[in-house]
Amino acid sequence: MAGETGPIIHTTSLPVAMLLAGFFAIAVYNSLEIYIAIYRTFRRRRGLYFWSALCANTGIPILSLSCLLRFFDVAPAGPMGIVIDIGWWMMVTGQCLMLYSRLHLVIGDPGKLRWVLGMIIAAFLFIEVPVGALFIVNSFYDNSNVKTPITAVFDGMEKMQLVILSLVESLLSGLYVYEWSGMRKDIEIIKGRKVRTLYHELNSSANLLTNIVAIQFANLFQVQTTYKPVVYSIKLKVETYVLSNLANLVSSSASCERGLEFPIDMPLDTTASDPWQHQRTPSEGSTARMAKSGGVIDARGLSLSSTLSGKSALQMPKKSLSV
Template identity: 40%
Template sequence: PLAISMTIAGMFAMACLNCAEIFFLIFYTFKRYNGLYFWSMLIAVVGTFLEAISNLFRLYKIGPNMLMATLLGVGWWGMVTGQSTALYSRLHLIVSNRRKTRAVLVMIIASFIFIQIPDVILWLGWNQNLHGFVLGFHIFERLQLVVIAVQETIISGLYIWEVGHGLKSVIALRGSEARAVVRELIIINALVILLDLSLITTVYTGHLNIQITYQPLVYSVKLKLEFIVLNKLVTVLSQRD
């Protein structure tokens, strides 16, 4: 249908524009091109772009279906794991308890091994219409989105909790200026949670193609918010000093 095609095209265009902007900002913002935060952001933005472009090619049969499905799966890994790792890489700035940060890292690794890898395998089998893969993919796809949303909600929730409770001394010293920074940090992470919830709802629309196209748009928006989070964290920590 024309309406669905236009919706897909619009989301694809916005996702690609966001990726181009983020890619430029990465090399403009970082003084040194190394470190976990730099590489996780770079992998996430490249994965998001690959997810978007390969899905478009697959939908409009521009390239071989299996090749595009494979690239889409690889892009999904980079997009999701890169996003979560980027969030994890900044936790040490506000979380002093190393057990918490280590637990987050274990959660990300476990999610990749036990959720994302099996899902992509089922996705590739579903694209080939292999017996037993179709039902498995539809069940596992819903499970995966929920697990990833919970994972990112936990990380964002840590940001909200630690910023609200661990930076009380900064707020007391800097007054309204610090309160405004903390408020923005909380709002940004709350928006990330809402975007994850919106992604889950697309599973129940019955339009897999719209769901897959909406995913890179959501993640590109969340990556842009990540830059805002980084800037606000730097501001708060400089005030602490």
């Protein structure tokens, strides 16, 4: 099996070799763009979201370069098999963890979040690690491009791995779409068209892995191995953009709900129900001026008078409700 046990430079045609080199160039270029976007987007470079995105993006050039060196016999197949596995684990598991790190924006149930994290860890331990071990053994055992029993087992396990990982990532993306479809009507009242646009973006990011599975079942190992970093780099660019939009939209909507306007039935003299009271405590001078004016709220709404005790917002003129 070309590529599964060793180099392919002596068995592949020039057009296929040029295609593989083109995939490598696209993946590395996308990865460089993502590095720039990550360091421009993240103000605080810490947390699971930042490190998982950085890990997933670092896995892309590692996997691409090691595949290129292995396939064209620039480096020995065995050690390159280890590097390929490391790059694959970083790229795939990193993207899964990146999706998980922002799942709390649409799911408030900690039990569901723990279940999703357990699924990601189980996929890594029971699917990715065994298949990676088979690939390393296959690389050291025989590099004669002859199908051996180990190669046959690896070939079946590799197809199963791609199907399961595609299902896991589709489930993660599907959770975003499902949960967002349930809450978008409320947020759409505030944000309008942005909510509908984000819903379509979430749908588009969930359908990028099916073509990799199709290429794998066509027994084109060398093509799908170099094509995977391209697809995952595009997927990572889309997900980084969509998740950033989701975080901004949810946080701004939450700010509007807690915002600077008093509910019409909120007593204006209740300190506990006024979250902005500590930011606009009146000075002594302003308090004296308010007392002289009969306890009317300042035109900018920056202070409250104690003479309004017991009056509701419905009893106040509209100008006094703006903050």
